Amino acid sequence: xxxxxxxxxxxxxxxxxLVLGVLAxxxxxxxxxxxxxxxxxxxxxxxxxTPEVLSAVFPEVTRVEMVEDDGPIAAxxxxxxxxxxxxxxxxxxxxAPGYSSTPFDVIAGVxxxxxxxxxxxxxxxxxYLINDARRTAQLNTFLHALEGGEARLGADSTLxxxxxxxxxxxxxxxxxxxxxxxxxxxxxxxxxxxxxxxTVDMINFRPMSAAELVADGGVAGARITNADLDAAxxxxxxxxxxxxxxxxxxxxxxxINFVTGYANPPRIGRNGTGLEPYDHLINGMPESxxxxxxxxxxxxxxxxxxxxxxxxxxxLLERISVTQGEHTYQFxxxxxxxxxxxxxxxLVLPTDNEFDPMQPWxxxxxxxxxxxxxxxxxxxxASLDYALPSGYILMPEPEPMPAWVEPWLASQGDIAILLIxxxxxxxxxxxxxxxxxxxxxxxxxRNGFLAFTLVWxxxxxxxxxxIVHVVNYIKAPFAGLDLGFYLAEPLIVILSIxxxxxxxxxxxxxxxxxxxxxxxxxxxxxxISRALKLPQWNPGERLQRIxxxxxxxxxxxxxxxxxxxxxxxxxxxxxxPFKTAITAYFVRALPYVIYAVALLTIGLFTERAFxxxxxxxxxxxxxxxxxxxxxxxxxxxxxxxxxxLCERSCPVRAIESSGKIIMSECFQCLDCQVEYYDDQxxxxxxxxxxxxxxxxEFGPAPVRVPAGEPA
Numbered sequence: 159x160x161x162x163x164x165x166x167x168x169x170x171x172x173x174x175x176l177v178l179g180v181l182a183x184x185x186x187x188x189x190x191x192x193x194x195x196x197x198x199x200x201x202x203x204x205x206x207x208t209p210e211v212l213s214a215v216f217p218e219v220t221r222v223e224m225v226e227d228d229g230p231i232a233a234x235x236x237x238x239x240x241x242x243x244x245x246x247x248x249x250x251x252x253x254a255p256g257y258s259s260t261p262f263d264v265i266a267g268v269x270x271x272x273x274x275x276x277x278x279x280x281x282x283x284x285x286y287l288i289n290d291a292r293r294t295a296q297l298n299t300f301l302h303a304l305e306g307g308e309a310r311l312g313a314d315s316t317l318x319x320x321x322x323x324x325x326x327x328x329x330x331x332x333x334x335x336x337x338x339x340x341x342x343x344x345x346x347x348x349x350x351x352x353x354x355x356x357t358v359d360m361i362n363f364r365p366m367s368a369a370e371l372v373a374d375g376g377v378a379g380a381r382i383t384n385a386d387l388d389a390a391x392x393x394x395x396x397x398x399x400x401x402x403x404x405x406x407x408x409x410x411x412x413x414i415n416f417v418t419g420y421a422n423p424p425r426i427g428r429n430g431t432g433l434e435p436y437d438h439l440i441n442g443m444p445e446s447x448x449x450x451x452x453x454x455x456x457x458x459x460x461x462x463x464x465x466x467x468x469x470x471x472x473x474l475l476e477r478i479s480v481t482q483g484e485h486t487y488q489f490x491x492x493x494x495x496x497x498x499x500x501x502x503x504x505l506v507l508p509t510d511n512e513f514d515p516m517q518p519w520x521x522x523x524x525x526x527x528x529x530x531x532x533x534x535x536x537x538x539x540a541s542l543d544y545a546l547p548s549g550y551i552l553m554p555e556p557e558p559m560p561a562w563v564e565p566w567l568a569s570q571g572d573i574a575i576l577l578i579x580x581x582x583x584x585x586x587x588x589x590x591x592x593x594x595x596x597x598x599x600x601x602x603x604r605n606g607f608l609a610f611t612l613v614w615x616x617x618x619x620x621x622x623x624x625i626v627h628v629v630n631y632i633k634a635p636f637a638g639l640d641l642g643f644y645l646a647e648p649l650i651v652i653l654s655i656x657x658x659x660x661x662x663x664x665x666x667x668x669x670x671x672x673x674x675x676x677x678x679x680x681x682x683x684x685x686i687s688r689a690l691k692l693p694q695w696n697p698g699e700r701l702q703r704i705x706x707x708x709x710x711x712x713x714x715x716x717x718x719x720x721x722x723x724x725x726x727x728x729x730x731x732x733x734x735p736f737k738t739a740i741t742a743y744f745v746r747a748l749p750y751v752i753y754a755v756a757l758l759t760i761g762l763f764t765e766r767a768f769x770x771x772x773x774x775x776x777x778x779x780x781x782x783x784x785x786x787x788x789x790x791x792x793x794x795x796x797x798x799x800x801x802x803l804c805e806r807s808c809p810v811r812a813i814e815s816s817g818k819i820i821m822s823e824c825f826q827c828l829d830c831q832v833e834y835y836d837d838q839x840x841x842x843x844x845x846x847x848x849x850x851x852x853x854x855e856f857g858p859a860p861v862r863v864p865a866g867e868p869a
Contacts, residue, residue, distance in 0.1 A: 203233055203247055206265060206280060215276035216245055216267035229346035230339070235267060243269040246343045248335035249281075256331040257630060257646075258283045259637035260724070264301070264332050268309045268340035270348065277301040277336045284328040285626045285728055286737060292745045296322045300329050301336070309340025312558030318568065324620035324741040326565060327646045334561060353552045358515055360440075361552070363424040368417060368455060375547035376426045377419035377451065380523065380540040382459075385409035387539065391527055394537035402526035402534055403459050414457035418521040418542055421449035421504045423550045431497040431504055438495050439504050448513055449495070450480055450487075450521070453502035459539075460501045461523060466491045476536075478505065482519035485512060518545040562645035569648045572619050576649055579610060580656050583672055587664065587826070590790055594831035604827065605685070608678040616675025616740040621649035623657065623669065624736050625713070625774040629720055629727065657779075665786040666779040667826030670769055675740045677769050677825070680761040684809065687762040695764050696811050706770065706823065709777035716774050733774060765809045770823065783822040791819055792834050794842055801841050804830035 204224060212219055222233040222245055231250040235243050248254055249263035256262055262282035267275035279297065287293050303316040311334055319330035345352070371377045382390075384405045391397050405413055421427035421439060428436040430451045439449045454460040461478055465471040473491035480487045487507060495504040507513050521542045526534035566573070586593055586603060593600050615621045627650055634643050645651055653673060660668035670677055688694065697705055712733050719727035735754035738746050744754065757768045769776050797804060798817020805813040808830055812823040819830070837843035 203231055203245075203250060206247065206263075207233060207245060211265050211278055211280070212245070214278045215265050216243065217276070218242060219245070219267075225347065227347070230343045232343045232347075241270065243267055243275065244343050244347070246339055247280075248332070248339050251339040251342055252335050254331060254335040255637060255639070256282065256284045256328040257325070258285060258728070259630070259633045259639070262328075262332060262335075264336055266304075266336045266340060268344050270344070272309045272341070272344055274304045274307050274309050274336060274340055276305050277332075279332065282328070282332075283725065283728055284325060285630075285731060286325040286741065287322075287328055288728060289732075289747055289750065290325075290737070290742050290745075291747070292742060293322055293325050297325065297329055297332070301332065304333065304336055307337070309337055309344060310555065311338040311341065312556065313337055319565070320568060330561060330564065330646075353554045355554060356516060357552045358420075358546070359423050359425075359550050359552045361424075363428060366425055366429045368430075368453075371419070371426060371429060372417065374549060375545075376423070376550065377417045377430070378521070378542040378544045379415070379417040380542050381415050382413045382457070382540055383409065384411050384413050387413045387525070390525070390539050391537060394527075394535075396527040396535055396537055399527040399529060399535065402528055406458055412457040414459040414461075414523075414539070415455040416453070416461055416523055416540060416542075417455060418450060418452045419544060420515050420546050420550075421451035422515065423546075425550065427451055427504060431495070431500070431502050435495045435497050435504055439506070443506065444509055447509065448507045448511070448515065449504040450507065451502070451504055452478055452521070453497075453500065455501075459525065462501060462503070466494070475505070477524050479522045479524070480505070480507075480519060481522065482513055482517060487511065487513070515546055516551070518543060520544065560642050562642040565646060566648050573648055573652065575614070576619070576621070576652055579607075579615075580652070583607065583668075587660075587668065587790075590828055590831060591792070591835070594828050595835045597832050597836065600828060600832050605682070607672060608682055611673055612675050612678040612682065615649075615653075615673065616678070617743065619649055620741045621647075621653060622675050622736045622740045623650060623653050623673070623775065624731075625716060625734055625778070626731050626737075627654065628775065628778055629716065629731065632717075633720060633724075661779060661782055662785055663788050664790065664826065665821045665824065666776070666783040667821070667824045669779060670773075670776055671825030671827050674769075676734075676736050677766060679739065680758065680766045680769065681809075681827075683758060684761055684765040692762055699811075699815060702770075702811055706780075708771040709773050709780065712772055713774040713777035713781075731774075733772065735768070766825070769825070770810055780822040786821060789819075789821065791824070791831060793817060793819070794834075796842050803839060803841065804833050807833050 202224075204222065207222055212222065216235045218237045219235040219242065220238055221236050223236070225232050225234050225244070230246065232244040232246040234241055235245050245265065245267045247263055247265050249261055253261040260283035262284065263280040264277050265280055266277040269275060279301065282288075287297060300317050300319070300321050307313055307315055315333055319326040319333060322329035366374075366376070368377070372379045384407065387401060387405060388397070388409075391399065391401065405411070417430075419426045419430070421430070421436070424436065427439060427449065430436075430453060439447060452461050454462075462475065463477050466473055466475040475489045475491065475494065478489060489505045493506045495506065497503060513519070521544060522538055523540045523542070524536055525539040526536055529535060586607070593603065627647075631644065653669075657669040657673065696702070716727055716730050716733070719730050732750065732753075735750075735757050738744060738750045738754040739758070744751050757772075760767045794801075798813075798815060801817075802815065805811075805815060805817065809827065810823065810825055812820050812825070813830060814820065833839055835843070837847040
């Protein structure tokens with residue numbers, strides 16, 4: 159290797175071999191990419207519904223038939239002769255893309271009552287799922303967990319999208335497509351009642367007893383004893399009179415058990431009066447007719463009395479009135495739908511009423527007291543306040559929150575950790591002179607942050623910024639994706655913004671040197687390598703300049719393929735070993751693992767070889783590095799002539815022999831700054847230190863302060 163470094167003639171050949179290696183990797187990897195790409199040309203739905211697929215998405219199906227209508231494409235699923243539901247494809251119904259711009263194809267089933275029966279992925283081009291057996295298995299488990307859930311966008315799922323670690327955008331997009339697609343397929347072919355505003359529930363029914371209706375608020379009840387009767391008469395100033403309907407027994411004996419409620423919901427009206435009276439209200443009277451349910455469940459008194467049969471009394475049901483706001487409603491015999499065999503009625507409100515069932519109302523129950531002259535005095539026996547419970551009101555389906563909001567809410571803890579870490583990094587970079595003056599402190603903080611980047615940002619949070627993100631951000635406008643696509647990964651968004659700002663201020667090195675998990679892995683391994691005294695090799699200055707072009711070649715190749723051969727671009731992105739080494743923890747197909755391990759092995763002998771010579775993301779950042787505004791790295795006139803200490807100490811050889819720092823290749827590790835402030839190693843500072851020491855020993859002497867240092 160030393161001979162190669164010294165032989166400048168062979169340098170260009172080595173660079174050419176590097177470029178050819180990149181092309182060979184891409185071409186060889188494209189074969190499986192094309193095979194997978196062919197699967198995206200989806201044929202008719204029935205041809206995709208193989209027995210294996212059907213058994214997974216709708217186990218009870220015995221046959222399927224395409225539905226011939228103008229609705230979303232679907233196949234009717236039959237169990238014998240019974241229509242059980244529908245099978246559909248998210249590709250046919252929604253053409254929803256995940257993290258890539260290529261729509262995926264998930265086959266799913268939905269029952270007639272709006273429940274998902276299963277879901278299976280037939281095709282996708284999701285970059286963090288392709289050739290990743292571990293994540294693919296997680297995705298299958300995640301989609302299987304949708305079984306039994308509601309076919310409605312925004313419905314809860316058993317497993318969160320984060321279950322598919324590192325591919326949450328893809329899993330969330332597939333879940334949403336299955337839920338939304340199921341509702342679209344079903345809604346078009348059923349008489350589903352679509353609620354656009356709060357509406358009385360006229361659909362749902364189940365048998366309920368009077369006690370159950372009272373318990374859940376469907377009806378309000380008043381149990382009046384003889385003692386309660388005496389109290390009501392005393393309050394009305396009639397305590398010395400007798401009730402018109404005599405009481406029996408002692409004070410605790412029941413006088414009347416009265417209940418009332420809004421009659422239109424079938425759980426109230428039908429349970430309270432039976433099918434025929436309720437059917438007469440709903441179907442035998444003008445549309446929008448409303449009724450009040452009233453019933454006496456026991457006692458010697460009842461809500462009807464006898465006078466409602468008398469013409470002289472105008473058939474008035476004098477014992478009941480209903481009040482809502484300023485309106486009081488009284489009822490006559492023609493307004494009563496009587497229940498045979500029970501003292502239970504539906505009192506029909508006038509058709510021109512202003513009664514609002516959503517608002518509270520009050521039912522008053524009256525009784526009479528007998529005066530000595532034989533006349534009667536009317537008084538309120540009980541007043542029941544009533545409001546229709548929320549369980550009897552259908553509400554519009556809530557607008558699902560934008561897809562990007564969910565991961566931000568779910569990642570609040572991770573976001574806080576990352577923001578704290580970035581604040582620490584900002585402090586270190588802003589105070590790099592202070593940090594660099596203490597070699598041991600610099601080593602501890604530098605390695606500690608690299609370990610955090612590798613273990614937490616990379617292996618734990620799977621927030622490895624990659625050329626995949628750059629490519630997808632470039633493709634998004636062409637695929638018609640909105641702002642939500644860019645916001646779908648909170649940690650990546652935050653890292654991207656921080657990288658962009660730091661790139662403009664300080665250059666490429668902030669991300670590549672501090673925030674790249676794979677870069678951190680290489681650097682930590684390189685330190686172990688040096689500690690073990692493994693041989694180190696770095697190319698000469700001319701050869702290095704040639705090798706630097708490798709990252710621009712890989713970047714250009716990927717960007718060209720993005721527009722010319724998108725499927726091949728997905729595989730070309732595997733030039734980055736990030737998915738294998740960081741987000742997949744090396745659990746991938748053997749060729750990918752070998753490739754990643756080979757790059758890390760090379761890095762043991764040439765520090766950060768991949769970052770310097772092959773990384774397409776590094777190439778993109780290096781190009782944009784030319785925009786940086788600040789240069790906080792200190793230099794002296796002696797740097798490069800005659801002193802080469804910083805040049806030799808730079809682990810990535812980003813300092814020329816002239817002493818100039820090539821910022822587009824600098825990783826901001828601050829090793830050169832540690833040397834710059836070390837008066838034991840930096841020759842100009844060491845000279846000053848020795849002069850000061852001699853001055854203390856032999857007396858004052860002129861001291862020349864190096865340029866850039868305070869006197």
